[in-house]
Every structure is written in C-alpha cells, then in structure tokens.
Amino acid sequence: MTVAVTYRWHLRQLxxxxxxxxxxDLVPLLADRGVVLSREQVYRLVxxxxxxxxxxxxxxLCDILGATPADLIEVVAEQRQLKKVAGAGTVxxxxxxxxxxxxxxxxx
Numbered sequence: 001m002t003v004a005v006t007y008r009w010h011l012r013q014l015x016x017x018x019x020x021x022x023x024x025d026l027v028p029l030l031a032d033r034g035v036v037l038s039r040e041q042v043y044r045l046v047x048x049x050x051x052x053x054x055x056x057x058x059x060x061l062c063d064i065l066g067a068t069p070a071d072l073i074e075v076v077a078e079q080r081q082l083k084k085v086a087g088a089g090t091v092x093x094x095x096x097x098x099x100x101x102x103x104x105x106x107x108x
Contacts, residue, residue: 001079008074009049014065023047026064033060 020026023046024039035057037045044050045057058069065071 001081004078004080006076006078007049008076010072010074011046011061014067014071015046018065026061029064030057030060033063035060 015021015026023043026042026046027037027039030037030042035054037057058072061072062068
C-alpha cells in the first residue's frame with residue numbers, strides 16, 4: 001500500500017461566503033496588502049488549484065477572508081494499492097534476440 005497525498009483549494013468557496021463573486025474583487029484588496037497580481041493571475045489563483053503559492057500571498061488571502069491556511073487548503077491522503085506488473089524490474093528482450101556487446105573502435 002502507498003499513500004497518495006494531495007490537497008483541495010477552497011478559495012472560491014471562501015470568497016462566496018464573503019459575497020465576493022468576481023475574481024477582480026481580490027485585485028485591489030491584495031494590492032492594499034502589498035501583493036501585486038494581474039487580473040489574470042488572480043483569476044488563475046481563484047479558479048484553479050495552485051501548485052506553488054507565495055506565503056505572503058497566502059497570508060494576504062487569509063487576512064482578506066478572515067480565514068486560516070487550514071480553511072483554504074484541505075489536505076487529502078488516500079490509500080492506494082500498487083498494481084503488480086508481470087516481470088517488473090526486468091527488461092524483456094525480443095524473442096530470439098540477445099543484446100550484443102558494443103565494440104569500441106579507436107582511430108589510430
């Protein structure tokens with residue numbers, strides 16, 4: 001068994017709880033806190049799940065929404081069983097063929 005760890009991003013839900021439905025509402029609020037992002041960057045931050053996030057941006061979002069990082073990011077760990085593959089760990093050669101040793105030729 002292996003554990004796959006991922007996360008869920010709840011920025012859009014927290015914005016809706018504060019009656020903020022337009023992503024552009026965040027741009028001036030972030031700028032007031034020293035985080036200057038374009039409208040497009042804020043849109044991607046709201047509608048997508050960021051892979052990387054600046055801690056200053058995270059702190060600003062928490063301040064704006066009156067939330068904690070745990071409210072924004074939900075960690076999800078799932079148990080997964082690895083599938084066994086026949087012959088795993090070995091490289092199969094085509095039937096009837098064997099690898100041939102390489103020859104090193106030098107120019108004399």
